[in-house]
Amino acid sequence: MKNTLQIIIIILSIVNNLYSDAESKKWYFPDHYKIHFAGNTGFLSCGIGYSFFKGKYETDLFYGYVPKSISGNHIHTIFHKSTYKPIKITLNKNTKLTPILLGFNFCLVIGQNSFIILPEQYPESYYPPTAIYFAPFIGVVILKTDINQKGIKSLDFYFELGTVDRYLRNYFMSDYLELKDILNISLGLKIEII
Numbered sequence: 806m807k808n809t810l811q812i813i814i815i816i817l818s819i820v821n822n823l824y825s826d827a828e829s830k831k832w833y834f835p836d837h838y839k840i841h842f843a844g845n846t847g848f849l850s851c852g853i854g855y856s857f858f859k860g861k862y863e864t865d866l867f868y869g870y871v872p873k874s875i876s877g878n879h880i881h882t883i884f885h886k887s888t889y890k891p892i893k894i895t896l897n898k899n900t901k902l903t904p905i906l907l908g909f910n911f912c913l914v915i916g917q918n919s920f921i922i923l924p925e926q927y928p929e930s931y932y933p934p935t936a937i938y939f940a941p942f943i944g945v946v947i948l949k950t951d952i953n954q955k956g957i958k959s960l961d962f963y964f965e966l967g968t969v970d971r972y973l974r975n976y977f978m979s980d981y982l983e984l985k986d987i988l989n990i991s992l993g994l995k996i997e998i999i
Contacts, residue, residue: 837863839853841992846886847868847869852868853865863887866883885910888907890906898951899950910942938970941973942965942967949961958997
């Protein structure tokens with residue numbers, strides 16, 4: 806895991822240095838990078854993204870991974886993340902707080918126990934597809950802007966509380982599930998580029 810994180814940091818540094826001059830940045834280069842831990846999107850995931858409407862809306866593309874040592878199988882996730890940040894509160898000159906963020910992930914899971922088409926051993930419509938799911942979340946963000954690193958505009962540290970569409974459905978259809986049974990927690994870091 807340590808090696809994976811080091812590789813991610815090296816790749817992000819190389820890509821950042823390719824266009825660290827704001828004048829030379831092309832429209833198709835991402836506005837930010839994210840590293841995401843947990844949250845039904847992989848043990849660790851990394852992605853690139855774009856910000857719109859003065860940073861109130863973000864759209865990202867991620868790759869996530871869960872090692873066999875954690876899940877029993879290697880699991881790969883590709884997901885789109887949309888985030889809306891309606892309010893920013895200035896705490897001091899270099900720190901801002903987004904007290905609520907809203908969003909969702911749309912995920913594709915690639916692994917031995919995931920499927921889009923039901924395996925033949927099950928009757929038709931026995932299980933819904935497990936490889937594709939929708940995952941809504943809410944969260945909070947702390948933004949730091951006094952970063953003394955070339956090419957980095959700001960760092961966002963975020964915390965999210967989320968669930969998965971199937972879990973929500975089961976929660977409302979059963980009497981034995983509690984809210985704590987369907988929720989997940991994730992943490993992340995967004996590196997915004999100049």
